[in-house]
Structures are given as structure tokens and as C-alpha cells.
Amino acid sequence: MTEQNNAGQSRPDSATDGRNHPGLTTDQLKQAYYDMLLIRRFEEKAGQLYGMGLIGGFCHLYIGQEAVVVGLQMAQKDGDKVITSYRDHGQMLAAGMDPRGVMAELTGRATGLSHGKGGSMHMFSREKNFYGGHGIVGAQVALGIGLAFANKYRGTDEVSITYFGEGASNQGQVYESFNLAALHKLPCVFVIENNRYGMGTSVERASASKALWKNGEPWGIPGKQVDGMDVEAVNAAAKEAIAHCREGKGPYLLEMSTYRYRGHSMSDPAKYRQRSEVDEIRQKHDPIDHVRNLLKAAGVEDTDFKEMETKVKEIVADATEFAKTSPEPDPSELFTDVLVGE
Amino acid sequence: MAIDILMPALSPTMTEGKLAKWNKKEGDTVSSGEVIAEIETDKATMEVEAVDEGVLGKILIPEGTEGVAVNTPIAILVEEGEAVPEGPSAGSGEARPAAEEAPKAAAPTAVASPVATTTSEPEKDWGETSEITVREALRDAMAAEMRRDEDVFLLGEEVAQYQGAYKVSQGLLDEFGEKRVIDMPITEHGFTGMATGAAMTGLKPIVEFMTMNFSLQAIDHIINSAAKTHYMSGGQISCPMVFRGPNGAAARVGAQHSQCFASWYAHVPGLKVVAPWSAADAKGLLRAAIRDPNPVIVLENEILYGQKFPCPVDEDFILPIGKAKIERPGKDVTIVAFSISVGTAMAAAELLAEKGIDAEVINLRTIRPLDTATIVESVKKTSRLVTVEEGWPFAGIGAEIAMQVIEHAFDWLDAPPVRVAGLDVPMPFAANLEKLALPQPDWVVDAVSKIV
Numbered sequence: 001m002t003e004q005n006n007a008g009q010s011r012p013d014s015a016t017d018g019r020n021h022p023g024l025t026t027d028q029l030k031q032a033y034y035d036m037l038l039i040r041r042f043e044e045k046a047g048q049l050y051g052m053g054l055i056g057g058f059c060h061l062y063i064g065q066e067a068v069v070v071g072l073q074m075a076q077k078d079g080d081k082v083i084t085s086y087r088d089h090g091q092m093l094a095a096g097m098d099p100r101g102v103m104a105e106l107t108g109r110a111t112g113l114s115h116g117k118g119g120s121m122h123m124f125s126r127e128k129n130f131y132g133g134h135g136i137v138g139a140q141v142a143l144g145i146g147l148a149f150a151n152k153y154r155g156t157d158e159v160s161i162t163y164f165g166e167g168a169s170n171q172g173q174v175y176e177s178f179n180l181a182a183l184h185k186l187p188c189v190f191v192i193e194n195n196r197y198g199m200g201t202s203v204e205r206a207s208a209s210k211a212l213w214k215n216g217e218p219w220g221i222p223g224k225q226v227d228g229m230d231v232e233a234v235n236a237a238a239k240e241a242i243a244h245c246r247e248g249k250g251p252y253l254l255e256m257s258t259y260r261y262r263g264h265s266m267s268d269p270a271k272y273r274q275r276s277e278v279d280e281i282r283q284k285h286d287p288i289d290h291v292r293n294l295l296k297a298a299g300v301e302d303t304d305f306k307e308m309e310t311k312v313k314e315i316v317a318d319a320t321e322f323a324k325t326s327p328e329p330d331p332s333e334l335f336t337d338v339l340v341g342e
Numbered sequence: 343m344a345i346d347i348l349m350p351a352l353s354p355t356m357t358e359g360k361l362a363k364w365n366k367k368e369g370d371t372v373s374s375g376e377v378i379a380e381i382e383t384d385k386a387t388m389e390v391e392a393v394d395e396g397v398l399g400k401i402l403i404p405e406g407t408e409g410v411a412v413n414t415p416i417a418i419l420v421e422e423g424e425a426v427p428e429g430p431s432a433g434s435g436e437a438r439p440a441a442e443e444a445p446k447a448a449a450p451t452a453v454a455s456p457v458a459t460t461t462s463e464p465e466k467d468w469g470e471t472s473e474i475t476v477r478e479a480l481r482d483a484m485a486a487e488m489r490r491d492e493d494v495f496l497l498g499e500e501v502a503q504y505q506g507a508y509k510v511s512q513g514l515l516d517e518f519g520e521k522r523v524i525d526m527p528i529t530e531h532g533f534t535g536m537a538t539g540a541a542m543t544g545l546k547p548i549v550e551f552m553t554m555n556f557s558l559q560a561i562d563h564i565i566n567s568a569a570k571t572h573y574m575s576g577g578q579i580s581c582p583m584v585f586r587g588p589n590g591a592a593a594r595v596g597a598q599h600s601q602c603f604a605s606w607y608a609h610v611p612g613l614k615v616v617a618p619w620s621a622a623d624a625k626g627l628l629r630a631a632i633r634d635p636n637p638v639i640v641l642e643n644e645i646l647y648g649q650k651f652p653c654p655v656d657e658d659f660i661l662p663i664g665k666a667k668i669e670r671p672g673k674d675v676t677i678v679a680f681s682i683s684v685g686t687a688m689a690a691a692e693l694l695a696e697k698g699i700d701a702e703v704i705n706l707r708t709i710r711p712l713d714t715a716t717i718v719e720s721v722k723k724t725s726r727l728v729t730v731e732e733g734w735p736f737a738g739i740g741a742e743i744a745m746q747v748i749e750h751a752f753d754w755l756d757a758p759p760v761r762v763a764g765l766d767v768p769m770p771f772a773a774n775l776e777k778l779a780l781p782q783p784d785w786v787v788d789a790v791s792k793i794v
């Protein structure tokens with residue numbers, strides 16, 4: 001689901017739609033729409049399974065933020081490495097990890113991507129270059145520059161895409177990482193997913209910095225604020241940032257302005273924001289509706305949307321069935337994989 | 343087909359809640375993702391979103407109803423034009439919780455302890471030795487492994503141009519260049535995370551902490567990132583890396599620069615912990631640590647750096663992790679020690695010999711996995727156990743060793759085990775007080791005298 005079809009024809013309006021970034025072709029937009037829809041429907045289903053007691057513990061949904069990961073993924077190439085926090089289902093699906101394996105990990109089954117030992121917050125894929133899935137806020141940032149360090153050490157032109165929340169951006173190790181990445185010119189795209197809240201604390205109440213995209217300035221890290229609800233804007237910024245890293249110019253910082261529709265995890269008192277705020281964004285700035293409107297204007301038919309919707313539904317239903325019927329891990333798995341080779 | 347919408351749980355412990363509000367009424371069309379109702383518990387509120395699309399055929403639980411049990415059908419969703427059934431459709435596929443669905447696996451029976459399963463075969467004879475310092479042994483180990491494997495590199499504060507804060511990495515920059523011997527700013531949390539991320543891709547970093555005290559800045563990455571990733575990834579991602587540096591009491595540096603982390607790190611599944619005493623230990627264990635595919639903590643000791651010991655000259659010399667060494671065979675009491683305390687135990691054994699007591703001294707070499715077999719075998723012979731360490735006594739390594747012996751050789755013991763440890767205080771600065779806080783050979787002699 002990560003391939004893009006560059007042969008697709010450009011929408012007639014893509015250069016002249018008044019937006020100050022190059023647009024995607026209609027085929028690319030369709031791909032983006034499909035990828036975002038898969039994440040949305042997958043997450044809605046995960047929320048439902050949680051409500052039924054099939055998923056336990058923490059479960060952080062990505063609903064509302066889909067354009068960020070999809071726009072970035074479309075700018076990446078094979079071999080680029082991705083790392084993120086516990087809010088990781090979107091990243092995994094965008095990376096092309098098997099929805100069955102992801103859902104089965106959410107339900108803690110043997111067929112899950114971590115064989116039921118990681119859970120919602122901890123999944124990895126060496127094959128898809130996805131390095132987790134980390135539950136300690138900010139830890140993935142230092143780990144992420146390590147992925148970039150490895151790329152540089154091996155002399156490849158691959159980059160590390162390191163995602164973290166605006167809440168995480170207050171952690172000390174983020175600034176240690178900015179310094180190290182700039183000092184060693186590490187090919188790392190730092191992506192702050194500013195969804196305005198870290199649990200119940202708004203960014204205004206947590207960060208004295210009012211422009212997170214400038215937070216790398218003391219280290220000379222170029223930054224950009226991006227409309228994270230607009231997949232084309234995300235994609236354009238990602239291309240620029242990734243090119244900068246690939247050329248060996250060091251790290252780049254993107255602040256994605258986005259929004260989380262759901263609670264932080266599943267149980268969330270939701271007393272820290274007004275319902276009207278959520279509704280307003282859902283109705284006026286939904287990243288999926290936005291692409292749908294662009295596609296409609298470009299002449300994409302209702303039947304095409306229906307087809308994509310049906311396909312996504314089937315994938316999610318299939319993943320759900322798989323996640324519900326797979327066996328729990330065997331007790332003998334309790335002691336495996338603690339150490340390599342033992 | 344009609345679909346039941348069920349009362350969702352806000353958390354795994356929620357059993358019932360209040361259906362606070364219906365956002366839709368009967369006959370309304372519903373699209374997936376739309377909020378159709380709100381529920382409440384004493385802790386939180388949550389929105390119920392439709393997963394499937396259709397028409398809200400019938401509301402089964404009116405708004406304001408308290409005490410609605412989780413998984414109760416609260417409404418029925420039908421397709422456009424479909425007749426609305428009277429009650430919930432029996433056996434709607436979504437209704438059963440996980441516990442009933444998944445084949446339940448039987449509970450595991452045995453509790454595994456982090457102990458090595460080695461049999462006590464005699465140590466390999468490596469032949470000719472030469473006298474070198476522990477410092478040189480550590481450097482030689484790193485150099486040998488870096489020659490052997492391009493993926494091995496060293497990073498830390500002052501490791502390159504300065505040649506190591508304690509001169510352990512002397513000459514490495516010259517031989518391997520700045521790509522592989524990398525000076526770091528004073529940023530333990532950041533560079534340890536960076537090294538761990540690099541290790542996740544298969545590189546093999548050696549992280550030098552100027553002293554292990556500063557590893558506390560980075561302990562989150564050591565434990566939460568390095569030690570647990572293999573497990574959390576179901577065996578997909580590992581961290582083949584070494585964290586090393588001087589540990590334990592140094593001389594006259596006060597409380598923040600003088601403490602032992604053996605017990606801290608040995609507590610953690612997913613880590614291995616070694617603590618060399620002699621130059622041979624240092625060289626053999628560090629080489630093994632670098633080659634090991636797991637994260638390994640190497641607890642060195644600043645006071646030992648300058649001490650000379652015979653060390654095998656064989657180019658292939660390496661020691662197994664998880665295997666203790668009997669430094670001095672004896673029959674009357676087993677003294678177990680690691681790192682600098684092995685020296686204390688050896689000195690005590692000499693004093694005991696003068697009194698006619700024949701002590702066996704075990705140098706643990708590895709703390710995790712612990713070579714319980716060697717300890718237990720020795721105690722079965724001597725029937726007495728004394729442990730020696732510089733760290734604090736409470737929940738220290740001595741406590742663990744004593745417990746292992748109680749579990750595995752209780753019937754052989756003729757006296758309660760005794761632990762000799764650093765005193766339960768932050769390290770004082772004054773020379774006399776510092777000396778009083780650290781185990782001395784006579785403490786060991788006294789401990790042995792109590793039980794022999």
C-alpha cells in the first residue's frame with residue numbers, strides 16, 4: 001500500500017489551486033485516500049474491540065492524524081527507517097505491515113507481530129524498517145538519531161523518520177538528540193506531531209516555546225510548520241526535509257499541526273477540551289474529507305470511493321476475525337526472546 | 343442484516359456504566375466513525391462511535407440509564423429499508439469477550455531464575471601469560487574485537503582525543519580513526535539512546551560511561567530500550583551492545599562518585615552483567631561481552647585499572663559469560679566475591695590460612711546469569727557461605743547468592759550464610775570514614791570466624 005503511481009496524471013488544478021505547495025497527482029491522491037481510510041477504519045475497529053474487552057491496557061488511536069504519516073510515507077523510499085511512540089498503529093499500517101499481525105498484537109495473540117508479547121505500544125518490523133513502538137515519552141527521539149547514525153556509519157543515503165508528540169518535545173533527551181544529530185550531521189527527519197495535547201495538557205500549558213518548529217534553531221536545524229491535516233502539504237514538506245537529509249546536510253525538523261479526535265488512550269475523561277473544538281476540526285479540517293473533496297473535484301466517481309471503502313472494510317474485517325480467533329501465545333513463550341540465542 | 347450495538351468498556355476493569363446520552367434517534371442514518379452516544383463511569387466519559395453504517399433501527403437502552411452492563415446490546419443497527427427486529431439478535435458475532443474466544447493456555451509451572459546452567463567443567467588452559475594491567479587488558483580487548491568486526495565501535499566522553507578519562511581507550515583513535523572511536527558531548531541520556539538505536543539496526547556499539555554513576559542519566563535506555571526490545575519485538579530486534587565503565591567505590595570522591603550498580607543491573611531480565619577482577623577477567627569477559635548478541639553491562643573498577651595480573655597472550659583468548667572461577671580452592675568455607683572484592687576475599691583467605699582455616703574463594707566474573715552451579719557445588723563441599731561486595735547490603739548481590747544457596751543447598755549448610763558488604767550509608771569523603779565504610783579483609787575474617 002506504500003507504492004505510489006507516478007505515472008498518474010496530474011489533476012488539472014494541482015498547480016493552480018491556490019495552495020503554495022506542489023500537489024499530488026490524482027492517482028497519488030487516491031492512494032493517499034485509501035491509506036488514510038485504512039488507518040481510520042482500522043482504528044475505529046480497534047476502539048470497538050477495546051470496548052468489547054478484546055483489547056486491554058493502553059490503546060492510543062491515531063484517528064485525526066492520518067495525513068501526517070501517509071504524507072511522509074509517500075515521500076520515503078525503501079530502506080528509510082521509521083520510529084515512533086506508543087501511538088503507532090498508523091505508522092505500522094502506512095509502512096505496509098500486515099493489518100492482521102497488527103490487530104492480533106492488539107488482542108495479545110500468538111499471531112501478533114510481537115507474538116503477543118509487545119501489545120499495542122510495542123511492535124517492530126525489521127523487514128519494513130519500522131523500529132517501534134516505544135512507551136517512554138521521548139525515548140524514540142534518541143533512538144531515532146541512532147537509526148540515522150547507523151545509516152551514516154554504513155554509508156547509505158537512507159534517512160530516519162523520527163516521530164514524537166508535542167508533549168514529548170519538552171523532554172531533555174530531545175534536545176540532546178538535536179545537538180547530537182546536528183553535531184554529527186545525522187540524516188534524521190524529526191517530526192513533531194503536534195496534536196495540541198499531551199494527555200490532558202494543552203501545548204500552551206506545557207511549552208514556553210510557541211513555535212515548536214523553531215526548537216532546533218540553536219543547533220542550526222532547519223524547521224517548518226506544516227498543515228498536518230493536508231496530506232499534500234505534508235508530502236511536499238517531507239520531500240524537502242528528506243532530500244535535505246539524503247544530501248548529507250544533517251537533520252531537519254517538521255512540526256505537523258494536527259489533531260487527535262479521540263481520547264489520549266481509551267479511558268480519557270475528556271474534560272480538558274470542549275466538544276465543540278473536536279467537532280469543528282472534524283467537520284472543517286478532516287484530512288480524509290479534504291482529500292475526498294479534492295478527488296471529487298478531479299472527477300473521481302462515487303463508485304470509486306465505494307470500491308475503496310469496501311476493500312478497506314474487508315481488510316479490517318479480515319484482520320479483526322484473525323485477531324479474534326488466533327490462539328493466545330503458548331505458555332512456553334513466556335521465557336523465549338528474553339535473550340538472543342537462549 | 344441487523345447488528346447489535348453493544349455497551350462498550352472504557353477500561354478492562356469496567357463492568358457497567360451509565361448511558362448518558364444518545365446523539366442519534368431511531369431512524370437516523372449512521373456512518374462509520376460517527377458518534378452515536380456517550381457513556382459515563384465515575385472515572386471518565388466516552389463516546390460510542392459507529393463502526394458499521396446503516397440506520398439506527400431501535401434504541402434498546404434509553405439515555406440516562408445507569409448501571410448498564412458492558413456488552414449489553416444498547417441499540418440495533420439495520421440496513422436501509424430492512425425491518426427492525428424486536429430485540430437483540432441472539433449471538434451477534436461481536437459480543438463475546440477475549441477470554442472466551444481464545445483457547446486458554448495452561449499456567450506455566452516452573453519459576454525460572456536468572457542463573458546460568460553451566461556445568462563446572464575445568465577452565466581451558468590458555469598457556470603462556472604476561473603481566474599486564476587491567477587497563478591494558480580492557481584496551482586490548484576492544485582493539486582485538488574492533489579488528490575482528492567492522493560493526494564494533496566505541497563512543498563516550500573523552501574516549502578519542504583525550505585517550506579515555508582513565509586512559510582505557512589509549513591508542514584506539516590512532517588505530518581505528520574517528521569514525522569508530524567517537525567523542526561524545528556530555529549527554530549520557532542522548533548518546534546512550536543513540537547507541538541503542540544504532541544497535542537495533544545490527545551495529546555493535548561499546549558505550550563507555552566515564553563512570554557508571556553517570557549511567558543513571560541513561561538507565562532508561564539501558565533497561566527500557568536495550569534490555570526489553572528483543573522480548574517486546576517477539577525476537578525480531580536485538581541490541582548487541584556493551585555498556586562499560588568504572589563501577590563501585592573510587593578513592594576519596596564522595597557519595598555521588600562512589601557506588602556499586604551490580605545489584606541494580608543484575609535485577610533486569612534481558613541484560614547480562616559481568617564484573618572482572620583480574621586482567622585476564624577483564625580481557626576475556628570484555629571480548630565475550632562485545633561478541634554477545636545481547637546488551638551486556640561491564641562493571642570495571644577504577645582502583646583495579648593500574649593493577650597487574652598475568653593474562654594469557656594467546657590471540658584468541660576469551661572467557662565465557664556465566665562462568666565463575668575458583669580463585670583459591672579450599673574446604674572449610676566458601677567465600678563468594680566479584681570485582682575488587684575478590685582481592686579482599688583473597689587477602690582474607692591468607693589471614694584465615696594462618697589460623698588454620700582453609701577458605702575456597704569464588705570469583706563470580708559474571709553476575710547475571712549467575713553461575714549458581716559453581717557456588718552450590720562449593721557450598722556442598724564446605725557447608726559454609728560468606729559473600730563479599732562493596733555495594734550496599736540491602737537487596738545486594740550477597741542477598742541473591744544466599745537465597746540461591748538456600749534454594750539449592752539448604753541441607754548442606756552448617757551455619758547461616760553471612761554477607762560482608764559496604765555499609766548502608768552514602769560514601770563519606772573523609773579518608774578515615776571512607777575506609778570504615780568499605781569491606782576490609784578482617785571483616786571477612788570476622789564473618790568466617792562466626793560460622794566456622
Ligand SMILES: Cc1ncc(C[n+]2csc(CCOP(=O)(O)OP(=O)(O)O)c2C)c(N)n1
Nearest residue numbers: 087135136137165166167168195197198199
Ligand atoms: C517518560 C514518560 N513520562 C510520562 C509518560 C506517561 N505518558 C504517556 S503518553 C503521555 C503524553 C504524551 O503526549 P505527546 O507527546 O503530545 O503525544 P500524544 O499522546 O499526543 O501522541 C504521557 C504523559 C510516559 N509514558 N513516559
Ligand SMILES: [Mg+2]
Nearest residue numbers: 165166197198
Ligand atoms: Mg500530543
